Each structure stands twice: as C-alpha cells, then as structure tokens.
Amino acid sequence: MNPIHQNRRALSATEIVSQLTQLNGEAAQGWKLIDGSIEKTFTFANYHETMAFVNALAWVAHREDHHPDLAVSYGKCTVRFNTHDVDGISASDMFCAAAADTLLKD
Numbered sequence: 001m002n003p004i005h006q007n008r009r010a011l012s013a014t015e016i017v018s019q020l021t022q023l024n025g026e027a028a029q030g031w032k033l034i035d036g037s038i039e040k041t042f043t044f045a046n047y048h049e050t051m052a053f054v055n056a057l058a059w060v061a062h063r064e065d066h067h068p069d070l071a072v073s074y075g076k077c078t079v080r081f082n083t084h085d086v087d088g089i090s091a092s093d094m095f096c097a098a099a100a101d102t103l104l105k106d
C-alpha cells in the first residue's frame with residue numbers, strides 16, 4: 001500500500017482548496033469539494049469506454065486500498081472520494097484523484 005494512506009489526517013479547508021487547484025491545473029471541469037467528498041464527472045463516448053475506465057479505477061482502488069463511490073451511466077462516471085477514518089478529506093483522496101486523472105492521459 002502507498003505510505004500516503006497511513007497516518008491519515010483530515011486536511012483543512014484551506015489545504016483542500018489549494019490542493020484541488022493544484023490537481024485541476026488547466027482542466028475546465030475539475031475535482032470539486034461537494035458534500036464532504038471530492039468529486040469529478042468523467043465523460044466517455046460510449047458504455048464500453050465508461051466501463052473500461054471504471055474497471056481500471058477499480059484496479060487502482062484495490063491496489064491502494066482506497067475506494068471511490070461511483071455513479072455510472074452509459075457515457076458518464078462520477079467519482080467521489082473521502083476518508084472514513086477522519087470523516088473528511090485526506091492526502092489519500094488527493095492521491096487517488098490524481099491517479100484517476102492519470103488513467104485518461106494519452
């Protein structure tokens with residue numbers, strides 16, 4: 001497991017805002033803090049591509065022992081991360097959000 005997932009602590013609101021800004025970079029539709037989770041909606045051309053992403057993300061989640069909530073439809077997947085132990089957002093959520101983005105890099 002990635003060492004970032006040990007000794008987790010809740011990030012402050014300021015830390016969350018600055019880390020999301022860093023994570024999103026130039027992306028128009030990036031990760032947002034919504035109802036205590038960080039969330040991003042990924043869109044795809046069809047069901048096959050959506051499910052390929054879902055399965056790749058599930059693989060990463062298993063490897064990292066950090067699992068997103070997923071809302072899946074034909075061409076869309078909304079991904080939400082939070083950290084149960086700290087009832088908030090931790091570095092683990094930011095790490096896995098970045099890993100989700102990386103799956104879609106050329």
Ligand SMILES: C[C@H](O)[C@H](O)[C@H]1CNC2=NC(N)=NC(=O)C2=N1
Pocket residue numbers: 065066067068069081082083084085
């Ligand atoms: C025991 C196990 O490591 C924990 O319950 C993990 C599993 N996956 C998890 N996934 C997410 N998203 N948040 C957690 O706090 C979390 N905790």
